[in-house]
Amino acid sequence: MSFELLLGAWVATGLTLFIFTFLYEDNPLFKMAEHLYVGISVGYAIVKTYDTVIIRLIYEPMVKQGDWSLLIPLGIGMLMLARYVPKATWMSRIAFAFIVGVGSGLAIPRVVSSFILKQVEDTVRPLASMVQGNPTFSFSLADPASNLNAIILLVGVVSVLFYFFFSIEHKGPVQVAARTGILFLMIAFGAAFGYTVMARMSLLIGRLTDLIEYAEPRYGRPSLWLAAVTVIGLVLWSMKRRPQTEPTEE
Amino acid sequence: MTFAERMLKIDRRIIFAVIGLCTLLPLLYPVGLAIRISPEVKAVHDYIESLPEGSVFLLSLDFDPASKPELYPQAVALLRHAFKHNLRVIGMTLWLPGTGMANEVITRIAEEQGKVNGKDYVFLGWSPGGSSVIINMGQDLYKAFPTDYGNQPTKGLAVLNGVQNLRDVSYVVSLAAGTTGIETWYVFGKDKYKFELGGGCTGVIAPGLYPLLRSGQINGLIGGLRGAAEYEVLIGQKGRAVAGMDAQSVTHFAIIILVILCNVFYLSIRRARQAQGQGSHS
Numbered sequence: 309m310s311f312e313l314l315l316g317a318w319v320a321t322g323l324t325l326f327i328f329t330f331l332y333e334d335n336p337l338f339k340m341a342e343h344l345y346v347g348i349s350v351g352y353a354i355v356k357t358y359d360t361v362i363i364r365l366i367y368e369p370m371v372k373q374g375d376w377s378l379l380i381p382l383g384i385g386m387l388m389l390a391r392y393v394p395k396a397t398w399m400s401r402i403a404f405a406f407i408v409g410v411g412s413g414l415a416i417p418r419v420v421s422s423f424i425l426k427q428v429e430d431t432v433r434p435l436a437s438m439v440q441g442n443p444t445f446s447f448s449l450a451d452p453a454s455n456l457n458a459i460i461l462l463v464g465v466v467s468v469l470f471y472f473f474f475s476i477e478h479k480g481p482v483q484v485a486a487r488t489g490i491l492f493l494m495i496a497f498g499a500a501f502g503y504t505v506m507a508r509m510s511l512l513i514g515r516l517t518d519l520i521e522y523a524e525p526r527y528g529r530p531s532l533w534l535a536a537v538t539v540i541g542l543v544l545w546s547m548k549r550r551p552q553t554e555p556t557e558e
Numbered sequence: 559m560t561f562a563e564r565m566l567k568i569d570r571r572i573i574f575a576v577i578g579l580c581t582l583l584p585l586l587y588p589v590g591l592a593i594r595i596s597p598e599v600k601a602v603h604d605y606i607e608s609l610p611e612g613s614v615f616l617l618s619l620d621f622d623p624a625s626k627p628e629l630y631p632q633a634v635a636l637l638r639h640a641f642k643h644n645l646r647v648i649g650m651t652l653w654l655p656g657t658g659m660a661n662e663v664i665t666r667i668a669e670e671q672g673k674v675n676g677k678d679y680v681f682l683g684w685s686p687g688g689s690s691v692i693i694n695m696g697q698d699l700y701k702a703f704p705t706d707y708g709n710q711p712t713k714g715l716a717v718l719n720g721v722q723n724l725r726d727v728s729y730v731v732s733l734a735a736g737t738t739g740i741e742t743w744y745v746f747g748k749d750k751y752k753f754e755l756g757g758g759c760t761g762v763i764a765p766g767l768y769p770l771l772r773s774g775q776i777n778g779l780i781g782g783l784r785g786a787a788e789y790e791v792l793i794g795q796k797g798r799a800v801a802g803m804d805a806q807s808v809t810h811f812a813i814i815i816l817v818i819l820c821n822v823f824y825l826s827i828r829r830a831r832q833a834q835g836q837g838s839h840s
Contacts, residue, residue: 331574360686365685414746418749422775430772430774500765503761509581509809512577512578516581
């Protein structure tokens with residue numbers, strides 16, 4: 309096994325265990341791993357951005373291929389830095405105007421078409437489908453096109469809209485509709501929370517799978533050694549901290 | 559203090575330990591619980607199956623190492639399927655922190671399947687802009703990515719033969735951990751350039767993507783580690799995701815038991831207090 313893989317296994321194991329120590333209490337081992345994570349992420353982003361944007365997308369096409377038209381977007385982009393010069397701050401507005409204008413122009417029609425019109429279109433599906441001229445009903449929760457799903461969707465959307473309709477008092481039939489809306493919202497939040505729990509457990513499974521793999525002799529059993537080091541570190545830190553928190557006797 | 563009151567004030571670290579053990583033990587001693595294939599995962603699989611050999615499959619790995627446990631197994635399963643089916647694979651990412659990881663997974667699976675860089679697959683890397691990159695690729699792929707991750711010019715690569723822009727791509731799958739991701743690919747890609755789009759995502763964002771699935775805006779969705787496990791079963795190559803499913807089921811069971819117990823203890827305390835209140839009144 310190469311030295312890089314071995315070193316990577318030891319570093320990954322150590323940092324995983326250090327991060328897990330937060331479950332016991334906030335401590336210096338956790339803080340060290342947290343700061344390393346943030347620092348390395350930022351460092352990686354700076355290096356990759358420099359290499360991709362400055363070198364590959366700007367320097368090489370201009371200098372090697374002679375594409376000097378890139379100076380125009382480069383100049384507009386550089387105007388953003390004018391924010392740091394008080395007398396030239398106004399120039400940065402040119403860059404921001406360009407970005408906001410282009411961004412809005414691109415995004416607004418596409419987002420309205422994709423998220424509003426398309427979703428409304430799907431919500432207002434007919435409750436009965438016509439097959440060879442005859443109205444047909446299909447009732448299957450598994451089939452997105454079924455009439456049963458269309459009915460559930462109709463009841464759900466209307467009742468949830470009633471719940472968020474605050475300009476009239478929720479009394480009588482409006483109250484019934486609003487309460488039905490709450491039920492639909494609770495089911496939706498429950499599904500979202502269930503998926504979130506699943507996601508968090510998946511992350512834990514991922515880290516534990518790595519720790520189990522790194523407990524193998526071919527890696528030098530870093531999981532076992534570093535778990536011992538982490539526990540000893542936590543015990544020493546707790547012992548060192550205890551006298552400071554105890555009240556002084558007079 | 560009654561037993562129920564003591565249980566409701568239990569140290570949270572005991573619960574962490576219980577969940578930790580419930581995750582660790584099934585990983586060490588797997589039992590192989592059955593995995594049911596959902597229609598949304600099967601839809602992605604079946605669409606790839608339906609593509610003729612040599613079709614262009616674009617996999618956008620829009621996630622970073624923080625989402626690796628969920629999305630990396632999905633990437634492995636999809637790449638194995640695409641390479642086995644002899645599709646031409648274009649890899650890329652819209653997430654800067656995931657660039658190295660994306661390159662690693664594509665290179666590793668391609669080597670495993672005996673595929674050649676530049677001929678059978680290419681990894682374009684990352685380009686700044688998110689939605690603008692997609693629009694740029696829709697107009698001219700070579701302008702968006704003049705070189706690939708290894709800095710070789712994309713023009714002239716055998717794998718991109720006949721591909722000028724996104725309209726020439728048969729199927730795009732975005733493996734997303736958030737924004738920029740599946741929604742961006744739909745809004746600025748599929749809706750404009752009319753290619754078929756599938757998705758893979760973390761569990762956290764999956765419920766928000768089901769409306770896109772229902773309306774046919776995406777043709778399939780692989781959700782979280784469970785979706786990855788289903789895909790591994792579909793291609794008959796069980797991997798990390800399937801191995802994690804026992805642990806997933808056991809932890810879910812443990813959480814359900816804890817929720818029920820907490821409610822039982824809470825209700826028993828409330829009843830005891832109500833009974834005490836009635837006793838003191840009489």
